[in-house]
Amino acid sequence: xxxxxxxxxxxxxxxxxxxxxxxxxxxxHRDWLLAENEAWAQKLFRFLAYVNQSDWRAETLLRFVEIMxxxxxxxxxxxxxxxxxxxKNQIAIAKDKPLIxxxxxxxxxxxxxLSPPHSAVIDAADNWVIEVLKDAARAPSENExxxxxxxxxxxxxxMSFALQWRYNFGKLFGVEACEVEPEMP
Numbered sequence: 001x002x003x004x005x006x007x008x009x010x011x012x013x014x015x016x017x018x019x020x021x022x023x024x025x026x027x028x029h030r031d032w033l034l035a036e037n038e039a040w041a042q043k044l045f046r047f048l049a050y051v052n053q054s055d056w057r058a059e060t061l062l063r064f065v066e067i068m069x070x071x072x073x074x075x076x077x078x079x080x081x082x083x084x085x086x087x088k089n090q091i092a093i094a095k096d097k098p099l100i101x102x103x104x105x106x107x108x109x110x111x112x113x114l115s116p117p118h119s120a121v122i123d124a125a126d127n128w129v130i131e132v133l134k135d136a137a138r139a140p141s142e143n144e145x146x147x148x149x150x151x152x153x154x155x156x157x158x159m160s161f162a163l164q165w166r167y168n169f170g171k172l173f174g175v176e177a178c179e180v181e182p183e184m185p
Contacts, residue, residue, distance in 0.1 A: 018155030047125035
């Protein structure tokens with residue numbers, strides 16, 4: 001043995017192999033969005049499915065999703081986002097790193113001009129998906145949508161662990177992501 005030892009294990013259901021915090025946001029808003037406007041629910045869920053939390057605008061929009069029904073909180077968060085944008089760009093300048101684009105800040109500021117606030121946040125989130133992923137950002141299939149509508153949304157994995165799982169699982173077995181599964185002898 002190479003010194004590795006399994007000390008604990010747990011089986012997860014298919015729905016539990018998902019990000020815990022994103023599932024919590026989806027559960028938080030699912031019922032009222034479905035009752036209010038199913039298209040809003042589909043847009044929000046698509047954003048949650050594709051969000052890249054290392055992208056400044058996407059990560060900022062996630063914070064908006066948390067409080068999107070509270071107009072005053074949304075306006076405070078817009079002000080905070082402007083301050084954060086300036087601070088992060090000052091750090092980037094000092095480290096000679098790429099700046100956050102002005103268009104990202106403009107997209108965040110645009111939220112304040114639209115009403116109701118939750119609709120503005122959902123549209124901004126959906127716009128991020130379309131702008132960043134273009135044609136790759138598909139809406140859920142009918143089967144996927146039905147499972148999102150009524151499923152448990154019980155993800156248990158933290159984002160960084162989930163990303164490690166997705167991007168590195170094949171490497172653990174010496175298989176590149178694009179390789180076809182080997183045939184059994």
